Amino acid sequence: MPPPPLNRRDRLAEILERDGACCVWCGRDVGTDLVRATTEHVVPRVKGGPSWLENEVAACARCNRQRGNRTPAEWLDECAARGWDPSPATILASLERLESAIEERGGQRRARRYLDSQLRRLRNRA
Secondary structure, eight states: OOOOOOOHHHHHHHHHHHHOSBOTTTOOBOSSSSSOEEEEESSOGGGTOOSOGGGEEEEEHHHHHHHTTOOHHHHHHHHHHTTOOOOHHHHHHHHHHHHHHHHHHOOOHHHHHHHHHHHHHHHHHO
């Protein structure tokens, strides 16, 4: 049975504790008042990604906004090309957690194809 849903603020606090207080895309510290932290869906909602902790990472508002409709693999490449310090390991871990959660809970048919393709791309990089 899935854990009870958390509100957005509590989910962000849990994500920051789990992954650290850095933007997963650019590496900036999001634990300050200077850079606003947001929850970023690794598998976007529009692609069927759920608002589960397993599918969310911390990102600064700038990166969250600029990612747009790029896949995680595409945006990791773009961030690296910009000279930022993205965290492919954190993205891969999130995708793997989501894969396990979907296996356990079921559902999320729309997200599965997208999830599988991103897992293949990121695992092939390692």
